[in-house]
Amino acid sequence: DSGVTQTPKHLITATGQRVTLRCSPRSGDLSVYWYQQSLDQGLQFLIQYYNGEERAKGNILERFSAQQFPDLHSELNLSSLELGDSALYFCASSHAQGITMVVGELFFGEGSRLTVL
Amino acid sequence: GQNIDQPTEMTATEGAIVQINCTYQTSGFNGLFWYQQHAGEAPTFLSYNVLDGLEEKGRFSSFLSRSKGYSYLLLKELQMKDSASYLCAVRDGDYKLSFGAGTTVTVRA
Numbered sequence: 001d002s003g004v005t006q007t008p009k010h011l012i013t014a015t016g017q018r019v020t021l022r023c024s025p026r027s028g029d030l031s032v033y034w035y036q037q038s039l040d041q042g043l044q045f046l047i048q049y050y051n052g053e054e055r056a057k058g059n060i061l062e063r064f065s066a067q068q069f070p071d072l073h074s075e076l077n078l079s080s081l082e083l084g085d086s087a088l089y090f091c092a093s094s095h096a097q098g099i100t101m102v103v104g105e106l107f108f109g110e111g112s113r114l115t116v117l
Numbered sequence: 118g119q120n121i122d123q124p125t126e127m128t129a130t131e132g133a134i135v136q137i138n139c140t141y142q143t144s145g146f147n148g149l150f151w152y153q154q155h156a157g158e159a160p161t162f163l164s165y166n167v168l169d170g171l172e173e174k175g176r177f178s179s180f181l182s183r184s185k186g187y188s189y190l191l192l193k194e195l196q197m198k199d200s201a202s203y204l205c206a207v208r209d210g211d212y213k214l215s216f217g218a219g220t221t222v223t224v225r226a
Contacts, residue, residue, distance in 0.1 A: 042218035
């Protein structure tokens with residue numbers, strides 16, 4: 001158990017719909033990362049937050065948005081869903097931005113499996 | 118951007134040694150990570166290199182050459198449970214962590 005909690009574990013929805021994925025980082029971790037993993041692709045970085053502020057953006061579609069709340073949990077919102085959005089969405093957390101730690105490893109949650117029909 | 122390359126698949130026999138290579142090109146460098154991922158599960162941290170050389174951790178070792186943009190993960194005394202995908206990940210100058218596509222290792226009896 002990494003200490004990172006993601007809900008829901010599984011989600012099935014239809015094209016055009018909107019869903020929200022939730023992530024609670026490990027206690028004390030300030031950074032939250034979102035990754036998308038499709039069957040034919042590796043882990044694709046979407047976005048990173050640090051202590052409530054967006055810090056880095058990857059290949060995140062305009063239909064997707066995210067935020068980190070004052071209690072440090074994060075939500076990833078996916079709208080106007082398409083078949084190609086079906087994937088495993090991982091949240092990960094780390095303690096620091098990376099500057100102060102020797103090993104700023106990421107701890108991953110179990111993922112939210114999204115199926116768009 | 119970042120470019121991280123690793124082989125797609127490797128097969129080895131139980132008890133043997135396998136070396137997974139990773140080459141990368143990044144804008145800035147703040148460390149290279151190896152993660153293990155079993156199908157449908159979360160990636161778990163294996164090793165971290167930020168300086169050149171070899172880091173050993175039990176049956177697993179990881180090597181880094183920053184000048185060559187090259188790393189490898191060495192798995193010794195392979196066990197069936199080592200069958201998994203191994204992900205090379207590089208943290209760039211902005212501390213963004215990007216992953217390679219992963220190498221699927223199959224261990225055969």
